[in-house]
Each structure stands twice: as C-alpha cells, then as structure tokens.
Amino acid sequence: MSKPVRVNDMVIRFANVNGTGSASANDLFSKAVFRMGIPLSSKNFFPSNIQGLPTWYEVRVSEKGYTGRRNGVDLLVAVNPQTYAKDIATVVPGGYFLYDSTKNLHPELIRKDINYIGIPMMKLCMENYDIPRQQQLFKNIVYIGALATLLDVEMEVIRDIIRQMFAKKEKLIPPNFKALDLGANYVKENFSWPLEIRLERRDALGDQIFMDGNSAASLGALYGGVTFAAWYPITPSTSVISAFEKYCKKYRTNPDGTTNYAIVQAEDELAAIGMVIGASWNGARAFTSTSGAGISLMTEFLGLAYFAEVPAVIVNVQRGGPSTGMPTRTQQSDIISCAYASHGDTKQVLLFPSTPAECFEMTAQALDLAERLQTPVLVMTDLDLGMNLHLSPALKWDDNRKYDRGKVLNRQQLEEAKQFGRYLDVDGDGICYRTLPGTHPTKGSFFTRGTSRDEFARYTEEGEAYVRNMQRLQKKWKTAADLVPAPEVTRTGTSKLGVIYFGTTKFSADEALDMLAEEGMKFDVLRIKAFPFGGDVHKFIKDHEQVVVIEQNRDAQMRTVLMTELEIDPAKLISVVNYDGMPIAADTIYDQIKKRLSPIAVKA
Amino acid sequence: MSKPVRVNDMVIRFANVNGTGSASANDLFSKAVFRMGIPLSSKNFFPSNIQGLPTWYEVRVSEKGYTGRRNGVDLLVAVNPQTYAKDIATVVPGGYFLYDSTKNLHPELIRKDINYIGIPMMKLCMENYDIPRQQQLFKNIVYIGALATLLDVEMEVIRDIIRQMFAKKEKLIPPNFKALDLGANYVKENFSWPLEIRLERRDALGDQIFMDGNSAASLGALYGGVTFAAWYPITPSTSVISAFEKYCKKYRTNPDGTTNYAIVQAEDELAAIGMVIGASWNGARAFTSTSGAGISLMTEFLGLAYFAEVPAVIVNVQRGGPSTGMPTRTQQSDIISCAYASHGDTKQVLLFPSTPAECFEMTAQALDLAERLQTPVLVMTDLDLGMNLHLSPALKWDDNRKYDRGKVLNRQQLEEAKQFGRYLDVDGDGICYRTLPGTHPTKGSFFTRGTSRDEFARYTEEGEAYVRNMQRLQKKWKTAADLVPAPEVTRTGTSKLGVIYFGTTKFSADEALDMLAEEGMKFDVLRIKAFPFGGDVHKFIKDHEQVVVIEQNRDAQMRTVLMTELEIDPAKLISVVNYDGMPIAADTIYDQIKKRLSPIAVKA
Amino acid sequence: MTFVKPTFRHPALTKNAVGFTKADYEGALSTLCAGCGHDSISASIVQACYELDIEPHRVAKFSGIGCSSKTPTYFLGNSHGFNTVHGRMPSVTTGANLANKDLIYLGVSGDGDSASIGLGQFCHVIRRNLNMTYIVMNNGCYGLTKGQDSATADRGSINKSGVENRFQSIDLAALALELGASFVARSFSGDKGQLIPLIKAALLHPGFAFIDVISPCVTFNNNDGSTKSYDFVRDHIDATSPLDFVPEEDEITLEYDPEKPAEVKLHDGSILNFYKLNPLWDPTDRNLSVERMNKARQEGHILTGLLYLEPSTSDLHKTLQTTAKPLNTLKEDDLCPGSQALDKINQGLR
Amino acid sequence: MTFVKPTFRHPALTKNAVGFTKADYEGALSTLCAGCGHDSISASIVQACYELDIEPHRVAKFSGIGCSSKTPTYFLGNSHGFNTVHGRMPSVTTGANLANKDLIYLGVSGDGDSASIGLGQFCHVIRRNLNMTYIVMNNGCYGLTKGQDSATADRGSINKSGVENRFQSIDLAALALELGASFVARSFSGDKGQLIPLIKAALLHPGFAFIDVISPCVTFNNNDGSTKSYDFVRDHIDATSPLDFVPEEDEITLEYDPEKPAEVKLHDGSILNFYKLNPLWDPTDRNLSVERMNKARQEGHILTGLLYLEPSTSDLHKTLQTTAKPLNTLKEDDLCPGSQALDKINQGLR
Numbered sequence A, B: 001m002s003k004p005v006r007v008n009d010m011v012i013r014f015a016n017v018n019g020t021g022s023a024s025a026n027d028l029f030s031k032a033v034f035r036m037g038i039p040l041s042s043k044n045f046f047p048s049n050i051q052g053l054p055t056w057y058e059v060r061v062s063e064k065g066y067t068g069r070r071n072g073v074d075l076l077v078a079v080n081p082q083t084y085a086k087d088i089a090t091v092v093p094g095g096y097f098l099y100d101s102t103k104n105l106h107p108e109l110i111r112k113d114i115n116y117i118g119i120p121m122m123k124l125c126m127e128n129y130d131i132p133r134q135q136q137l138f139k140n141i142v143y144i145g146a147l148a149t150l151l152d153v154e155m156e157v158i159r160d161i162i163r164q165m166f167a168k169k170e171k172l173i174p175p176n177f178k179a180l181d182l183g184a185n186y187v188k189e190n191f192s193w194p195l196e197i198r199l200e201r202r203d204a205l206g207d208q209i210f211m212d213g214n215s216a217a218s219l220g221a222l223y224g225g226v227t228f229a230a231w232y233p234i235t236p237s238t239s240v241i242s243a244f245e246k247y248c249k250k251y252r253t254n255p256d257g258t259t260n261y262a263i264v265q266a267e268d269e270l271a272a273i274g275m276v277i278g279a280s281w282n283g284a285r286a287f288t289s290t291s292g293a294g295i296s297l298m299t300e301f302l303g304l305a306y307f308a309e310v311p312a313v314i315v316n317v318q319r320g321g322p323s324t325g326m327p328t329r330t331q332q333s334d335i336i337s338c339a340y341a342s343h344g345d346t347k348q349v350l351l352f353p354s355t356p357a358e359c360f361e362m363t364a365q366a367l368d369l370a371e372r373l374q375t376p377v378l379v380m381t382d383l384d385l386g387m388n389l390h391l392s393p394a395l396k397w398d399d400n401r402k403y404d405r406g407k408v409l410n411r412q413q414l415e416e417a418k419q420f421g422r423y424l425d426v427d428g429d430g431i432c433y434r435t436l437p438g439t440h441p442t443k444g445s446f447f448t449r450g451t452s453r454d455e456f457a458r459y460t461e462e463g464e465a466y467v468r469n470m471q472r473l474q475k476k477w478k479t480a481a482d483l484v485p486a487p488e489v490t491r492t493g494t495s496k497l498g499v500i501y502f503g504t505t506k507f508s509a510d511e512a513l514d515m516l517a518e519e520g521m522k523f524d525v526l527r528i529k530a531f532p533f534g535g536d537v538h539k540f541i542k543d544h545e546q547v548v549v550i551e552q553n554r555d556a557q558m559r560t561v562l563m564t565e566l567e568i569d570p571a572k573l574i575s576v577v578n579y580d581g582m583p584i585a586a587d588t589i590y591d592q593i594k595k596r597l598s599p600i601a602v603k604a
Numbered sequence C, D: 001m002t003f004v005k006p007t008f009r010h011p012a013l014t015k016n017a018v019g020f021t022k023a024d025y026e027g028a029l030s031t032l033c034a035g036c037g038h039d040s041i042s043a044s045i046v047q048a049c050y051e052l053d054i055e056p057h058r059v060a061k062f063s064g065i066g067c068s069s070k071t072p073t074y075f076l077g078n079s080h081g082f083n084t085v086h087g088r089m090p091s092v093t094t095g096a097n098l099a100n101k102d103l104i105y106l107g108v109s110g111d112g113d114s115a116s117i118g119l120g121q122f123c124h125v126i127r128r129n130l131n132m133t134y135i136v137m138n139n140g141c142y143g144l145t146k147g148q149d150s151a152t153a154d155r156g157s158i159n160k161s162g163v164e165n166r167f168q169s170i171d172l173a174a175l176a177l178e179l180g181a182s183f184v185a186r187s188f189s190g191d192k193g194q195l196i197p198l199i200k201a202a203l204l205h206p207g208f209a210f211i212d213v214i215s216p217c218v219t220f221n222n223n224d225g226s227t228k229s230y231d232f233v234r235d236h237i238d239a240t241s242p243l244d245f246v247p248e249e250d251e252i253t254l255e256y257d258p259e260k261p262a263e264v265k266l267h268d269g270s271i272l273n274f275y276k277l278n279p280l281w282d283p284t285d286r287n288l289s290v291e292r293m294n295k296a297r298q299e300g301h302i303l304t305g306l307l308y309l310e311p312s313t314s315d316l317h318k319t320l321q322t323t324a325k326p327l328n329t330l331k332e333d334d335l336c337p338g339s340q341a342l343d344k345i346n347q348g349l350r
Ligand SMILES: Cc1ncc(C[n+]2csc(CCOP(=O)(O)OP(=O)(O)O)c2C)c(N)n1
Pocket: B232, B233, B234, B235, B269, B293, B294, B297, B324, C065, C066, C067, C068, C069, C085, C086, C109, C110, C111, C112, C113, C114, C137, C139, C141, C142, C143, C144, C145, C150
C-alpha cells in the first residue's frame, strides 16, 4: 500500500501496562509534539487498579486544530502482548503496528492491510541496562526514540524536555538519552523513515498551554482566594486537591513556615462538604472536589446549603456512573443529580468548563458566585478534561480583580443599619444580607438552620412564611441566571438548525460540524456555560427550528434540564449521546446527527 | 345572623397545645362522626417538638364525600389562648368560636360576624377532678362533650368508642363519661342546641374504614411477606415501622417465642438501606421507610441497587423540604430526587398511593415489583396520607395470592441450565436471572458489584459491555412500565381538557373539578399511580388539548418528569401547585385552574 | 415558632467584667418539655459564659438535630448559631473553626446525634483535636422522634414502647478517651455545681473538650413508673396514644459529695448511681483514667467529673500550622499570587 | 477485566473432608500489585476455608471499596460475593446475615474503608454482635486512590507525597474491644502461620470476630527507601510522575516466636515491631486484654494474636430471637396472616 504523505494529522495510540512508567514516557512524546507547535490532544485510558493491567494513551495530532477524539488508530505502539489482538483490530487499513519484537508475533495477529514495525525493545534494554527495574523503565524511552524517528519528531525537542524533567537530577539525563538513541538507531538501521504519516514543525499554538483541567481548577481555587479545602480521595478528582496543596505550599506559605490556607482530608464526602459549609458560613472561601459517589453522599448537605443559603464550591470531576460505575472513564452524567441535588424543591448553580483555562476561570468565578448568591456552586468538569493534557488558552488573571464577597455586613454597617433580618429581601433580587460570627457584640447575630424560618431567621412552621421564603429563593434563581457566565454562541445566523453542547464535547463537536458543513449542512452553535440558563439560551432555541443537544450520558440529561427550565417542546430538541466512557468522538457525532435529523430539516 | 341549617357539611378545627392529650380526644370526635356513617377526614397539624406548642386538628365533614381540605373554618374549638387571635381570623363569617371561658376573652378578640360559645372547661375540670394531670386531661373530653351536643353527635356513639378504648382498663370509663357529661350539660344549660351546622346519621360509608396510611403500608409489608425491616427514626415515617413491629409481634411470633421477622433500628439511613439491600440480595423480602433527609442519605445506595440490580422497597413518607424543611408538614416534593436518585444515569420505580387501601396494596405490590424487576421500588406517600386518618376502602387480600419472587434460579434449575450469566438477558425483557447464595456448591455463584461488568458478572472496563448493560437497563425500564399499576382514568370522553394528579391531591381535586363542572368546565381525569408511566398516560395527554397537572411542590416536579419521560410539549401541561405544607385545598385548585386556563381553552 | 422571652424577667442584673448581664447570654424561650434536662444544661452554659466574661459574640454555637440540638436557640442569643443536619455538627464546626481561629466554638449534640448517625464524625473530630467544646446531652433515647432507644441506652433498660434494649451501650466518654481526646468529662444535667465549672474548663481548654452530660428525658424515660402517683393518667395515656399526653415534670436536680456514690431516681422510678471523682485526683494520667472508668462501668456506677485532661495539647490549627491571622480575614494580597506568577506557571506548561 | 486463572495450575490436589480441592476455594487472578500484602491474606482465607472443610457455597463474602475490598474476587470463586459501596460493607452484611442465618459471613475491608468513611458502621456492627468474620487489611493508607494517609496511619509516618502524618492513629482492634467485640485479633499478612489459625477461629466464632491484619502496601508505603538499591529508579519516578511506575516487590513474610518482639523491615525501610502473644495466655479476661494492648501501644509494639475472646457470646439472631429457619426460606403460609385476619383488622378500623 502506498498513500500520500499525511503531515500533522494522525491518531497514535500506546497500549501499555499500568505501573510500568509508560504514562510519563507517553507524556514526553505529547509534549514534544506540542513544542513543535502542532495542535494535539492526549488522552489516558487507565484501569481502576494500580499495577499490571492494560492501559492506553491516545494522541490526536491535527494540523487543523481538532483536538477531540476521532475513531481509528493510525499508529499503534503495542507494548502489552495481553491486548495485541484487540489493539491490532483498532488500526485503520494502511496504518502501523509498532510492537516489541523481542518475542515473535503470533501468526494469527498478522493483518494484511496494516504495516508492522518490530522493535526489540526489551532485548535492547537487557543488552544495555543491568538492573531489571531499569530495563523495564527504559523500555518506554526506547519506543519513544523509535517512534520519534519514525514520525520525524525533532529529537532535540525531546532531549530538551528530558533535560528539564531531570534538571534537579542530572545523572538521570544520560541514560535517558541513551535509551532514546537505542530506539532511534534501531529504526534508522532497520526501516525506512520517516513514515508516510509524519510530523512537521508549525507555529499554530500561539501562547496556548498544554495542561490538565484539575491542576487548572486548583489554580482557580488558589487565585480565587480559597483558604480552606476539605476533601476525600476519589478518582478522578483527587488531583484537584493534590495540585491545590502543591501550589499552596509554594505560594501560600509565610516566611515563618505558617500557612495562609488549611487543607483537611476528611473522613468521607459528607464530612468534606460539611466542613466547606462551616468554613463558608464563617466567611472563609472554601471548596471541595469530588466525583461519582461523592456527589451522592453530599446530597443532604447540598440541600442544607441551598435552603439555609450558605456558599459552597464543589468541583465535580464527573466519571462513568451509576454507582461505582466506570471510575476511570469519563461521562457528563451527573447533570440532573447535581442540578436538583437533595430532596424537596432545590436547584443548584452549575458551571460547565470546556478547557483548562475555563477550569481555572470558572473555579475562581464559582467562589464569587457562591458568595454573591449565598448558595452552592458546582463546577461540572469531567475525567477527560480533568486528568488529560489539553491545549488551552493561557491562564489569565487581572491583578486589579477583587473578590466579590457578596452581601456581608460589617460591624459599622450593622451599627448603622435600622434593622437586620437575615432573610429580608432588601434589594429585591432575592439575595439577603448576611453577617459573620464575631462581627458585633449585640447586633446582627442570627441562627442558621435547615428548617423553615421567617425573614428574621426565627423558626416558624407557618405556611405563608415558608412560601414567601421559597418564592424569594425562586427570585434569587432568576438573579443567578443573570450573574452566571453567558453561553458562547458561534457560527450564528447561518442556519435554522442549532447545536447545543457543553464541556469537553466542544472539541469533537466542532470537528463534526465542520464535516457536516462541508456537506452543506450548516448549524448555529451554542455552548452552555452555566445553569440556570438565562435568556440567551432560550432565545437560541426559540430562533431555531431544530436544535441538536450533544452530551455524554445515556439519558440526555442536559436536554431534560433544558426542557424543564426553559419550557421547550421536546420535539424541537434532538438528542445525540455517547456514554461508553470514552470521550465522545467526532465521527460519532457526525453519524448520529446525520441519522437523527429528518431529511427535511437537513435540507433547511 | 341566621342561616339555613347545614347538615353534614362543615370544617371543624381544634386549636390545642401539643402534649396535652388533645389528639386522642379529637380522634374520638372524628371516630364518632365516622360511626354515624358520615363521610369525613381529619388532619392533624402538629409542631416539630414534643410538648407545649400550638397544634391544630381539622375535621372536614362532607355529605357529598369530599374529604380533601377546603379553606375556611365553620367551627373553631379554641383551647390554646396563645393562638386565639390567629384562630379567630380563620373562622368564616357566621361561623362559631368555641373557647375555654374560664378566663374572659380579650375584647380585641371579638369579631362581630361570628358566634362565640364559651365553655368554662378548666373551671369545670377543677371543680370535678382533684389531680392537676387529670384536670388537664379531661378538659379535652369536656370540650368533646360540649361540641358533640352542639353538633348533635349521638352521645351513645361516643360512649361506645370510650368503652372500646378502655376495654382493658374499665376504671377509666366512668370518669371519661363524666367529663363528657360536664361538657354536654353545660351546653344544654347555657345555649340553644344543636347549632345551625349539625350532624345527622347517614349510611354513606359502606364497608369503608378510617385509617392512617402508615399503618396501612405496614400491613402491606406484613401481608407482602417482609421478613426484614431496617430503619432510622424520622418524622413522618416512623409510624410505618412501629406499626409494622406491632403487627409482627401479633401475627409473626411463633408459639416458642421466636419470630418470623427481624427488625433493626439502624444507626442511620445509609445503614438502613444498606441492610435492606443486603437482605434482599440474600433472598429475603425487606423494606425500609424514611422521609426528607433520609432519602438524600440513601442516594448512594439507591444507585448501587439500580446498577447492581438488587431489589429494595422504600416507603417514602414525604414531608416539607428542602433540608430539614417543615418536618411536620406535608408535600409531594421528592419526585425528582427519587425518580433519578443517585449520580450517573439512573431511574427508579415509584408508586403513588392515594388512600390507605392503596398504601397497603402498593407496599405489597412494591415487594413483588422489586423482586420481579430486581430494582428499588419507592412507595411515595406523604405526611397527610401517612399520619392522618382517612376514609378508605377496606383492605383486601386474596388468600390465593402468591408472592412474585421474580427470576431466581433454584438448585435444580441451575443443575439443568446450560449456562448461567447473571446479566444475560435470556428472555429479552431486560430482566436477567439471579441466584441466591448457598444454592449450589459449584454452579450459579457470581459477584455483585456497583462497577461495570459483562453478562457473566465479570468486572470489565470495556465501553461496549458497559453500553450493552446500560441499554438492557433501559429495556428493563420499558418492561417496568408495563408491570407497574396502570393509571386510573375517570370522567373520560367528556372534554378536550385533562387533569392529572396523584396521591393525596385526589380528594381536593375531585371536589374542585365538581365545582368547575357545575360551571360548565369539564375535565377528563387521570390519576398517576406509578413511574415509569406507561402508554396510558401518554395517550391521555395526547388525547387532550390542555392538561392540568396538580401537585404539592413548588417546582412542578411531576410535570417535569412527565415532559422528560413522555416527550410532552410543556405548553400543553398547565401547572397547579400548592406547597405551603398544608394538604392542598379544593378552593386553591379551583381558583388556580380558573386563573391558569386560557379563556379559549376554558370554553372548549 | 420561636418565642422571644419577655425582657422584664431580668430587671437590673449585675454586669460581668466585659459589661454583660446574665440576660445577655440567654436565648429564646425554650420549647422543650417542662422539666427536660437539656434546659438545665442550657442554663449552665449561660452561667459558665457569663462567669468566664466571654463576650457573647465571640462564641459560635453549633448543633445537629434533636431536642438537644435545639438548645442553641435557647442560650447565647447574641451569638451566631448553626443548627446543621443530623449527626454532622462536627464537620461543620471543623470548617468554621478553621475559617476563624479567634472565636470560641461550642457544639451541642444528642446521644442519637453523636452515637448513632454521627459516630464517625464524632470520632474524627476527636482525632483532629479541634479546639472546641463538645457537649452531648445524653438521655439514652431519641427525644425528638419520640423515645426510641439510642446507642447509649443501657442494656436492659425498658423504652417507651415497653421493649427492653438488648444492645451494648456505647460509652462516649470512654470512646473519646480511647481515641485520644485531650479533655474528657462527664456530669449530670441536674448537678449545676459540678457542670458549670466543667463547662468553663472545657471552654478554656485549648483543644478538643468533651463533656458527656446525662440529661434525663422526662417524657420518654417516663415509662416504668408503675409505683408513681399519676398511675391513673399513665393508664389513660397507654390506652389512647402514648405520645399524646406529656405530663409536666419537675427538673431533677442533684448535689452530692465527691467519692461517695449518689443515687438519683428518674421520673420513671429507675435509678442512676453517680460517683463523683474527688477534685484532688490527678486527671492527667491516661492509664489511671481508663482503669477507673472500666472499674466504674463494671460496678454499674456512672463516674462523673473531669475524667481525663492533657493540658499541653496542640489543636488542629497548630497541627496544620495555619497563620496567626484568622483565615477569613485574609485579603487578595495575602492570597492571590498575581498575574506574574501565573505567567510563570503558564510558561511551565508549554 | 477479570482474568480467569489457568486451571492447570492445580493438576491433582488433595480433597478435603467435604470433597473440595484447594483450587475450589480460589478465585480469579489477582489484579493487585505484585507483592501486595492483601494477596497473602486472600491466600490465608483460601487455606483456612479449605482446612475447615467449609463448602465454598456456604460462605457469602462482602467488601467495601479499595484494593483490599477487591480481594473477594480473588478468593472463594464458588461463593457469592458482594462488593458494596465504600465504607458500608457492615450494613449490607447485616441485612444478608439476617436474611439467612445458615451461611457463613465473611467481610473484608480496608483501613480507609473501615476507619474513615465506614467507622460508624464498623462500630455499630460490633455493637450488634453480628455473626460474621470481619477482616481489615490494614496498610495505613488508601491504596486504590494512590497512597493518601488513612486514619490508621501512624502519627509521624511519611506518606507518598513526603508529608508527615500529624494525626493520632485509630487502633481498630482497641476500638473493637472498647465497643464490646467478642473476638478481637491482630496479625500480619506475611505471617500465615499465625493468620490462618486466627481466620479459622474467627470463622468458627458464633458472633462478631474482628481481625486487624497489618498488610503493607508495597506501592505506596514505598517512599522513604533512600537506602535501597533501586534508588536510581526511585529518583526517576520522583522526577516524572509518582504514580506512574510501580516496581515489582516481593511479598514480606514473617515467622517469629511468641512473646519475643520481631522486627519487620517494610519496603520503604521503615520498621514494624511485632510482639506475639503466647498462645497459652488467657484471652478471655477483658481487663487484661485492655491492659496489654495499652502497654504495647505505649511501647511501640504491635501486639499480635488472639487479643480477646468471649466464647459464650450471643449473636444478633439470638438477640432478636429469630426463628430457627432462615428468614429467606419462609413462605406465604408462614408470613401472611390471611384475609380473615385482615377482615378483623378492618373491623377494628371502623
Ligand atoms: C438524616 C436524619 N435522619 C433522621 C432524622 C430525624 N431525627 C430528628 S432528631 C432525631 C434523634 C435525636 O436524638 P438525640 O440526638 O438523642 O436528641 P434528643 O432529642 O434525644 O435530645 C432523629 C432521628 C433527621 N432529622 N435527619
């Protein structure tokens, strides 16, 4: 088979065993592509265990800047014989299968329509390193060397990354270089290189960064002024807090060793959210992060915070549900359980970041909103965004930016106030004034509770007072719709057809829409950034005849919430879903939209 | 004021202090009305404390059989001076205010348009009983005596009830009779009696009973074969389990003192539902009952049971939310939080009883459904239904009825089976075969988990296996729609307008619809009995131009679920809600429907 | 409904060193049952804070859910309070405390709240040695939900429904000691002479201070009193609804000598044996404390007093090395690393 | 993915008294890290059940969530198992046990699962004296979420991120004893000679039997080993991602004499001091047990063996007086009072 050379357009998949050091080697490869100025994304598909099971790492390289997934692997780096058979099947016709040829491939594994590249990785390592652990470790670098050569990655870029990586442990640099060369040289001596799919330096990234969303969210918490974090470990949210701790140590430790923050690993998620509520009630900016079951366990406290009107910020890094589900796979399937978390009539504010930059910005913003609105705010990210490296606009902070601490009366204001009622709607926006403990010796104290109360925070069981309060909360909800980030509307005015998506779906969806546009099927696009939705979302749906809602869950949860909150006729909302735990792929969206849209609509 | 005599049509409200023994005295009055064959309902509005706070008890008497609430009090029995002012305001013009005249009424409390009846209750008691505790206690019986005389209640009926009440403690009968006479005689000597509103014996009740829903649900559990109950106390669900325990002691204790049941008061709701899941997994019929926060705390486990497909029955006696909310008030506000309980894509089966008879029947049925469908089933009752005495059809049990234990393979079936896969959809209905521990030494064992797995219950992280499983759960959901109780459709074929309601709303709604019908506004009616909804509900909505959905929560939660599950255009569904914690009243429904329905629709 | 106490009740009370009268430490009128032990504890809290010259607004009070957890409405009306959810007071207090180290943190809870649903949080707040006073108003039952046994109910005791409790009771003070609490005490609601000083000591203790206060529920511990004069009324109640009539009871009070057991008859006629530690004994020897508590338990005595004290304890703020300033007072300047630092971070991500 | 073990591994093993080979007690191939202590405990469970001649299907196994909680997949493949949710194994086991008193109930859990999120359920299942064996595979950390300290981590120990644990550790065995457990033991994963008999005794105990098994996490306790030969690799790991490379380790095994302390070096070079109880000592004296455990704790020893036993214990079924037949075998006839009784009930409601 001979094909035209394809530059900067490929999917490379690494099939490894977890715990063998492959993930950092694969990151090294991604980073090199990034440094060559070429758009890419990388995704890690890892098992829910610590060592010894199959794990995959997928790099999408796209000159055009498509950083979502697309199906089909152009080159597979196969280091795990356990999954050879399965891996080979994923390679597109004409693609490449790069494997460890220390052992021969079983004849059954030979496909005629793909190319095999055998590198004796283990053999090379055994010949060059003595200690078994080192042999295992450097095998990863050997295949990076081989791959880089085959694809024409600039070797000096890789060497630079290695130099930086081991800047503090220089003795590690030469053996890594050696491993790189072992792989590179083997290729040079045995194959024709580079391949017909290859990489070429570009300058397509501007000032973008390459980052995971969880670190970005933790920086948002840092910059947003969080002084207290409580959490309980759970994949894939754990790294939000570990990154937060790392940054706090660096940026929030005083010269005398004391800290301008406190972090508590709670005994469970109930305690974690309880602590956040306690700290927020007492005037500190506080947050927690969780996933999956953690959200279910926080349900009772989320209802308290909604009803007693206490700020709280929760970063929910969504994973495959229900129950323990697929803890190391991605989904957007907590929309309903978060939007209406807790028994009784409750509504919770949600933010939907799409990029690490938005994880940063929205976490900081969530802190403002939670205090302004005196209610929980959930940042709804997901495993894909949180744990994988993404191209992202650089993080930005305006040094003049002030935290919005919301309506909190200080001592003097209390002194001057004619009356204070914790739940009096003074401004008519549904948001009342609060006070912090310790503010004033005789004025402004009140009792916070999850039970019905009157405007002066006094317990009451009177139906009228209860209804007044619930209606004020509705009013506050309207206010919230104006305060949360507005949706992003793109490709406007071209079509009667609309597409709505949110979060990580953006990347594949944009690609799919380009594919459809090429066939003459044009869509206007709205990306939801927050719940409640606000007028723009309503207008967008009203202005289009058919609107496709794309999401990563089985039950079309965002579509449900759209219908419910905006009173939309479901006939208007066409659902495209993907929920197998893999980030949604462009082809999936493309296929489903074509299948779902009635021929009439398509022609429109 | 002189009005025509009104027979068997009134609202009587008792204003008491809790912990004073008034509730049982007031029950005595209700029971007497019941025994006179007159339709009635009685409702207790009690505070969330134990002693010393205002409490009200409302009896609706209705010749026509309207047993929902209607606004306006015809006669107020005022025993709590603390609330005199408020109580007086609730009396309709021309109504009566019966009070303890031991102390004079403050002149400010005098309304010209109502009638005052002063009975020196405390004085009579002090003159006739020595011990303060007895004085307090018999005050209640004194006002019952007075009231009965004023309304023409047959005194012998009351005496009979007292005789039965104290059948085992006969010495208590005479002093009670005496108190009754004290009240009665005082009326006879001081007032003209009976009043213009009065009672008259009828035979309008057939074989109906007068019962609270919680006891009925507990009997459903007993008859339905529950052998294990785990629970944690919470108002208003507590009496479900205490009644269950009482009945079990009576009907399930063996001659040797051992029991055919086990009840565990768990350490919290998480443990309670965990125990129920463990017992159900192991083949016992098990249930729990909870309210409010308890449902939120069960969220994680409900997700496990949905996904791992373990039966569980939960009686949710709904109360005023959110959070601790109004723990002694009624609402139907857990619909969304129960229908989609837990993170990820989940759907839970709900049943909605309207009468004690249905509490009985649906709890028994829930046990069948949970085992048939291998999933949690929630019986969604409420405080009003659960804790108040209602007229109800008699409880019925067919002695030939067999429990549906669902698809459970026994030893022999396992022996004969070619293969066993716990999650194999053998019958194509989405429901698979399960086995119980201990069944067979070498066949049929499997591992239950909340993580993704294949058809043979083996752990897998493969997207395809996960999707197959989630789609099968969807298929099972469809099967469920056919198995759950069908809705009740009444007044059919008369109108383009439909009304949908469920649960305790039935009573006031029927009255309101009669009022509207008198004005020429006719509605067809559908009462929802279960979620998922099934085709009948869909057809009903399709067949009508406008459908009013009446419910007792702020956010129109049932309407949301209808839209979501049946793909209904919200424009078609007109919402009528009441959420002040009081059972919805007929006038409220009447007013709101008139206000909400567009003039065009009304004419239709 | 919260009833505001008529202010004329305290015409001209003496002011304490910080200028407050005792009335300034009181709260709304209690809605608990007449004679409930919890009300006595509230009164002791009021007295302790008054005597300690604590400004009321320097106290933040917390509770879970239950009759006991309602009491913060009935004391320290000038303090902020937070009635959280059932069993989760410790976590909310932990967050609040970390937000502002400068206030005094007082949590009250019930035995249902702390020994059942809240047992995990109870244990973990001890483990963290949070600087707070934690009072359990221990009545061996669930008052607010009408008298079910709690996990601290004595094995063999008879509850409201006439059922014998067949489970081992959890001794929260012994548990606290096992988990390393630095201040462990026990007292009786009716013994203000002992309770007030203990509350004062607890409030001053620079770490976690636990007081288990036996506090009889007059309503639901009121079941076994067949020898009592109000027999007739009781029969009446039994025949109707057990929860409908709550006879008013007097508060049980108690004064007794150290080192001599004191018998207390509860409203139901059952007897508690209190045994007060001599104030001169050394509460700082942990082994000795364990031994004495085990011994008392075996003998069926309830040992009261300061059971254990570790004076030089270091609270959670010390453990976490938080800055001297309350975290909730830190401003943008203290917290935000600024755009230059962010540019550097960005640079590291390229 | 669950890998099925190749069956040729056990060509022709001896059968036990009930006709099963040891292979019949094994499960799927473990996916834990090479050398993980938990795998040794699984092996001991297999051996214990084989030796006890228990038919595999008479065991029901339960767990929470964690590496430890995965092990039920790796032993007793012919038994039903239930991997519940994090920290809630005790409640599910309680329900299961009450449904069928005739099976043998075995729960395994981790220290995160039992001492943090599950501490409340742990305490309450003890209080109910459920007839079950409860094994905690105690590695002082959260293995599955990558090495955070758990509540049983020793104060002062250094975790994977190089941070010192500054909190008091919870001693689950001491806690179990305080809460009245009727069988309390401790052992070490590598000491099969001690562990297997303890598991056997626990399975035979007619009430709640708790075994705290110290079970080193080779991956995340593997942090401080600067003296180790694979220094170079460790540096490498530190410089990249700490969780990415997990060197294979050998299992740590141990045999030692009673009454003589044994030092065990963990993979990270840290040292545990085990101190085995003489099998001849009397474990039925609760006070003595408390004393010995306190003493060992103060001396920094880990006391192993059967720490306490109350032989004549009465389990939850006895407490509740359930019928001899398993509740899950009762039929309509046993359960349903029938229509006549219902008519009577109806009559009472008119
Ligand atoms: C999650 C939850 N479950 C149950 C309840 C119901 N409830 C309210 S108070 C209480 C028990 C209170 O007992 P305790 O803490 O001992 O307080 P007491 O009333 O005896 O002072 C319960 C179970 C609740 N409020 N929340």
